[in-house]
Amino acid sequence: MSAPQPCPQLAWFDIADPASPDLDELARRFHLHELQIEDCRHRPQRAKTEEHESYIFCVLKKLQPDGRMSFDDVDVFLGRDFFITVHAGPSTAIDRLKRRAEEGNVQRLDRLLYLLLDIVVDEYILLLDELAEDTSDIESEVLERPDPAMLRRIFALKRNLIEFRRISSAMREVVNALMRREQGPVGDDLDPYFRDVYDHLVRTVDLIETYRDLLTGSLDIYLSAVANRTNEVMKVLTVWGTVALPLVIITGFFGMNLHLPWLDVPHGAWYATGLMAISTLYILLHFKRKGWF
Amino acid sequence: MSAPQPCPQLAWFDIADPASPDLDELARRFHLHELQIEDCRHRPQRAKTEEHESYIFCVLKKLQPDGRMSFDDVDVFLGRDFFITVHAGPSTAIDRLKRRAEEGNVQRLDRLLYLLLDIVVDEYILLLDELAEDTSDIESEVLERPDPAMLRRIFALKRNLIEFRRISSAMREVVNALMRREQGPVGDDLDPYFRDVYDHLVRTVDLIETYRDLLTGSLDIYLSAVANRTNEVMKVLTVWGTVALPLVIITGFFGMNLHLPWLDVPHGAWYATGLMAISTLYILLHFKRKGWF
Amino acid sequence: MSAPQPCPQLAWFDIADPASPDLDELARRFHLHELQIEDCRHRPQRAKTEEHESYIFCVLKKLQPDGRMSFDDVDVFLGRDFFITVHAGPSTAIDRLKRRAEEGNVQRLDRLLYLLLDIVVDEYILLLDELAEDTSDIESEVLERPDPAMLRRIFALKRNLIEFRRISSAMREVVNALMRREQGPVGDDLDPYFRDVYDHLVRTVDLIETYRDLLTGSLDIYLSAVANRTNEVMKVLTVWGTVALPLVIITGFFGMNLHLPWLDVPHGAWYATGLMAISTLYILLHFKRKGWF
């Protein structure tokens, strides 16, 4: 799939291998800037848009369909009479764009760019929903199971949110630039459509921030749950330790090889046992009143 | 209530079911943009405002009356000669708007938009008061009862504040845009009224920030209260453990099967007991002076 | 003091009861906006300033003289030929304004507004000095007495700083707006005076931020002091517990009813005591070298 693929009605060229000489040929034919051709070949680039006299160049970040949160570049050149997409290997987004272009019988090149953005951003929304669910799962489980595995999950999710925020705010700036552009190959009548994509991206960045705040809350809960548990453990030790101390001393006392009281009293053992029971009860009551258990 | 409801004096159409074909008919009649009709049908959207040649489109976030902090979209189209509201199911805000429109004998469509905003934002103020009370309750209770239930309350409230802040700052931007607009269906003489709503929203966002700061303070109190309690527990263990150690050693000493002093002295037990009492008093005094209890 | 009080030389009307019908009369006479009259009656409002064709409306936040940090609204309408102040109940700031207006024989209405701002902001500076002293007291005491009462003081002060910051930055914006206004009832020759008040407010907000930073530092000291104390408590327990362990085992050993060495040696008890002394010395030395006490 390395050859340029002209669409029947549209001057759309799709390059599935950035290293292919077809790209150089297109560059010569449409006077594409050498640095941008380099950008197509040195991946990954930041999402960005650059305006030239006769065309617009965009780098879009497409979500990889592999389940893990990784992104791939789709490079787009949009001129008045050509639309070039460059990607590495087969791309579901490009396939879907072809289908939607055919179904909708799309005749305009700038509309193709809108459709591509829409497809790319739709996948963001799906990812966002997954991340929302993960955040919410962690939030409800962290108090019950504050173990290191939970900590790992929190930080893996945090890492993904940081990455996703970086990507989607760069994409937001790209769409904002396309929307604000007065002249050029993108018609002004498409502004509401680009604005719609822009709104989705604003909302995405917004919600990622919210999820990060909630996740920070979960981390705080985790840390305080660990502190609480240490506190509980200490209480158990302290209560039973304190209960045991008088018993140890009493039994030690009557174990001394000295002339002790009760030594010859037949029920001396019961007196001592009574003493122990009273001290135990007294201490337990004391901790009970302090609310320690 | 799916049919459009023209107000007697006003061209106000109220759609209570976004899926209804009436909305499509209105869209055709007043040339409403397809993406905005889609926004009406795909809920929830972000609060936003979009200007068109002949009308303004707003998405407002109305508080649900269910007690839990959830929001619902009210979509508004305001043209020179029409005012369309779209909401899902019966809405108390719309009912109240109808009542106020009749009572005040409102003749202008832009005043209807102001009234709707006023009704929606009034409910925000009530919610804000509730959140203020919750924040203040937590603040006064957290030092007394630093338990996991308190932690849950803190984070549930924090979550609500994050959400509420997101919604109300978007709404603030909507009202700001309506106010700054020079031309269009909203008369300039209503600016002070929109400014009043805007002021309420600025104050709302401001106070939410303050509550978040106070809540963060409560969380810090919680964490340090847990640390303090661990400290207290440790002290109890340490004081009594240290008091007991010499007693255990003394009783152990005289329990040895060796040739010990005082073995044959009749009051040897009293001497040993005296030794224990002195050590106990000394240690307690020592900790007292260190201020440990 | 509910009747409007025209100043002899100046058209200054002072309303001490916002609910009074005098306010409605003034509103009719000077064409004051209904929403602003409502603002006068629904307290508290945010500090703000609003410009109208013929007058300026300001809400100022006056410090209550009750010692606790609470603020009250003073509403001001300044036109070319009238100056209206609205406040709830007797106000020391208004009394002082009357005195200063008489003493200085003030003939201009805009100068009255400046004097009022100056009086209000002077009270801020006094409050600021108090807060500075509180911050500094806490800073010097926190390391010595890291107890819950200190924590309460820190958070009470933090709460006050948050509130004071919110109020004084809104006031700063009010004075900034008055200063930047090109036309209207405030003469440009007063700009340096308003700038002076503005500088005081900038400095106030600046210093509040500094105090908050210092207070955050105090909280960190508090938390680490608690952690340090737990560490100290643990050390005491560990040192004495470790010292006692061999003693308990030695006395236990010679308390066994078995055929032990030294049982029949006359000085066996001294040998055992010597063993205990050596172990105690060794352990104490070990901890001494580790710097544990």
Next chain:
Amino acid sequence: MSAPQPCPQLAWFDIADPASPDLDELARRFHLHELQIEDCRHRPQRAKTEEHESYIFCVLKKLQPDGRMSFDDVDVFLGRDFFITVHAGPSTAIDRLKRRAEEGNVQRLDRLLYLLLDIVVDEYILLLDELAEDTSDIESEVLERPDPAMLRRIFALKRNLIEFRRISSAMREVVNALMRREQGPVGDDLDPYFRDVYDHLVRTVDLIETYRDLLTGSLDIYLSAVANRTNEVMKVLTVWGTVALPLVIITGFFGMNLHLPWLDVPHGAWYATGLMAISTLYILLHFKRKGWF
């Protein structure tokens, strides 16, 4: 040194006592604003610059030469034909300015202002170097000696950085304003010189931020070092406590006045001792394998 000191070639008046009537005389002669004369007398003020028709007024913050980080105001009035400096008591910066003005045979008043700024900011750079050294000292010592004295040093330095940041960013704004001014008593050909001072201040603020970040890192190290030490202390207690427990139980067991095994075996004591040795070795090995010591 209270009399105005006209420089031979330059109309430079230096007032070393802000309360002196000479200042009033100068104010009358050069039409200086009353509020600025007040600013000279009510110290300290914020660093600021104010433009008037015929002159510029600046408040500069000069570092006190007393070693502690304290600042003093130098007030400057720069007109086309006069340069007035106001300070409280003898000032090394002013003395140095006089020397440099003579040495360089300075003929222009605006160059005097530049020289004064240059002298003042040079002292900032020296202070900055000291603070850098302090930060670096703390960073390298905190892990070795996490004691309360270190905590005090961290917070004293943090306090100084907060204060210094506040002062130098205000000074940066002053120099920025002087530099951007198109007309007035400061010649445009001096712009590169003011820019040089400005660059020093930008760098100063920049580096203060960096030092604050590093100091926050040191605080984190401190806190985690304390936590680590508590952990170490706990481990010692736990290891030796756990080692001792079976020994105490074994000796207790053979101390019971019951019909025990080994009671009559001649080497029973050795058997028991062997049991103790085995348990001790086993437990120590167990903790060794867990990496606890």
Next chain:
Amino acid sequence: MSAPQPCPQLAWFDIADPASPDLDELARRFHLHELQIEDCRHRPQRAKTEEHESYIFCVLKKLQPDGRMSFDDVDVFLGRDFFITVHAGPSTAIDRLKRRAEEGNVQRLDRLLYLLLDIVVDEYILLLDELAEDTSDIESEVLERPDPAMLRRIFALKRNLIEFRRISSAMREVVNALMRREQGPVGDDLDPYFRDVYDHLVRTVDLIETYRDLLTGSLDIYLSAVANRTNEVMKVLTVWGTVALPLVIITGFFGMNLHLPWLDVPHGAWYATGLMAISTLYILLHFKRKGWF
């Protein structure tokens, strides 16, 4: 290498010793500003760019090739007919620039500046990759080995990131200024090239921020891992301490010299042992059910 080195085709003067009198000669010849010559001699300066009538002056920050993260200044003067580089000692970046200028047969002076920036920023990218690897290494090791050495690594890396961020955002501003400049010695046709360098720097600052966030996450993991370990240690102590307490009391009880039960029962020792076994099992089961081990 102190003499100016005119390139054959290009008026490029390279000064390898900033103290050399050749620099003064160039300054006289091309009317370079004295303050900028001073900047060349007082190192280090902030990265900055200054425009003059006939030339542009830049301070660039070049990474030292010594492996540790240190930077050195390269000062550049670019006029219409001269290009002066000033650096201290031999510089690999300048050597590489010479090679690339020859290889590419560069004929324009502004292209030389671009090439220099490109070389300098390429080294940033390599450093960035190293830092990314370090961050990722720490992230994966911190949970396994939360020891003070790890803490040192975290803070050393954090320090480097803070420093690198400070340098590269200043460089970004320099390139931004060069790119936005409408007139002057840099041709507009080079804008895409400068933009390319700018994009690299934006991405660099972006990623540094991401790494800092991830590192903060690693620190949180470290701290919570230490807290977790303290918790584990406490549990061990508490479980075994609680298991031992009844055993100690039972053996103590039967060690008392009183009239005890089972004293004369032949299997009394077995009864007591049975009692101990039951208590031990019960307690272990209890902790097992609580999930403590």
